[in-house]
Amino acid sequence: MEYNPPNTRERIVARRQRMRRNSTEPVVPGWRWRLREGLRSGRIVSGIVFVISCFALFYVLFSSRFRVQTVEVVGAEFLSPERIVAAVPLRGLPIWLVDEEQAVAPLLTSPFVEEARLTLSLPDRARIVIVERQPAIYWRTGGVDYLVDRQGYVIEAAATPPAEDELVIVDSSNLPVEPGMRLDTDALTLARELAFVLPNQIGLHPAQIGWDFGLGVFVRTAQDQMIVFGRSERLERKLTILAYLLADGTPFTYLDLRPVNPFYQYRPDGSS
Template sequence: MATSSRKASSKRTAKTPRPRQKVRQISVIDRAFQALPFSEEDIQRAATWLIIAAVTVLVYAAAQWAGLTTAAYLQYADLAARAGFQVQRVEVTGMERVDQLKVYDLVLAEKDRAMPLVDIDKVRADLLQYGWIKDARVSRRLPDTLAVEIVERKPAAVWQRDGQYSLIDAEGNVLENVKMGEVGDLPVLNGTDANRHAVALNELLDKASALKSQVIGASWIGNRRWDLKFKSGETLALPEGEKAAAEALLNFARMDGIHRLLGRDLIHFDLRDPERAYFRKAPKAAPANAESETSSVKNSGTQA
């Protein structure tokens, strides 16, 4: 009996099902983190630094709003000045044609100011307001020197409009107003807004380099096209449009190379029509003997 009871007990034990193990479900976010080349500790450390940075920004913003950082900065600047970090000398280099008094008046406004309070970006921006100054480099030379290096623009032409003359650079920037007798050998651009098209004119003349040295002036006509003036006195009327003007100028350069048009009895060339060119001759001067005969007749008549 005992043996049979043990067998029944063992059968019941064998049939008892084992408890199932729970399968851990991995979320999409966990899979994404596992795919990253960072460990979980690295991610936690980065999150901690982000929180610290955010708190720092908030504290700084609150200090700015309360004016605490400005006061601290001014106190720091005052300590720097007492320690000798104060503008005592100003060195300006690169000035040739620029008005030196204007530059020194602007830069010397920073004299005796504490070095940390010198706004070099503002000084540079103020210097760039002058037409002659193309660029300016402003730097602090500790303990007491403010250094300014000026890069000047170069005059390339004279812009004439409504009886007023101004020096301009190759980009058309106005440098200063001048008198007609002060322009020298610079080419003269005539017309309203002619300076704004100085770059395009230079590019146009570069396409006919053989003629470029002969051009002493240009007139911007009707805000749409150029008339060129040559050293020998002739005028060349070009058509509208960059492409048409370039083709006409090259065509004229070829004709001048073959027929020597410049320096003859022609005074005006009109190439506005792409199909044909129009030339105008200079009026013939009266013969010298004819002039003397006319004057003698007048004299005899007066005597009578």
């Protein structure tokens, strides 16, 4: 029987090599350890909160619950609420994505609208508040009377003739106007002032208050006198001079109060 001596040294070396290989291989933790570590560090909770937040944000942004369904119009008199709603198409839009200023911008292009505001209310309501231009003066040019508001904006051609107590400014230049155009605000202010001051403080009742491109504001009396005021500067001085001439009984058919030294003419035949 043949005896094979054990190769003890080689076996020891092989065992050490196996142990060295096993010690360099990474240790993979189990799922229980990972779960405990995730809960302890808060990563799992943060992930759950993030996912829920994403779903909630998606719901809020795109759910029909938060789309504009009801549009209320406040302040409309000349314009119908239906026309306003049609001009501002809000229904069906996500309420979060509506730009309030940009939404009402089309309304401000209308000659009837002076101011427009939009307010949104959760979850699905919109409220449009408008301030319409209120007629304050009639502007007559080319035989047509136009409604003008206090800021000087032309609203539209008047459907009915003005009443006797309404202020009518006659444009002797007959310049064309159209809705939305802004007229000379100084002329309008001066005309309103004269319509009140002349009869109440001086005792002069104008037969006509007019405006001319070259002259500015003027007044015609029942005695066919023409009094030119021009613009509103030095108005008190102009009124003082006019009051003096009237009180003195100075005859005139044409009085120009625009120069620093006003002048007048008297031509009974009406020629200038």
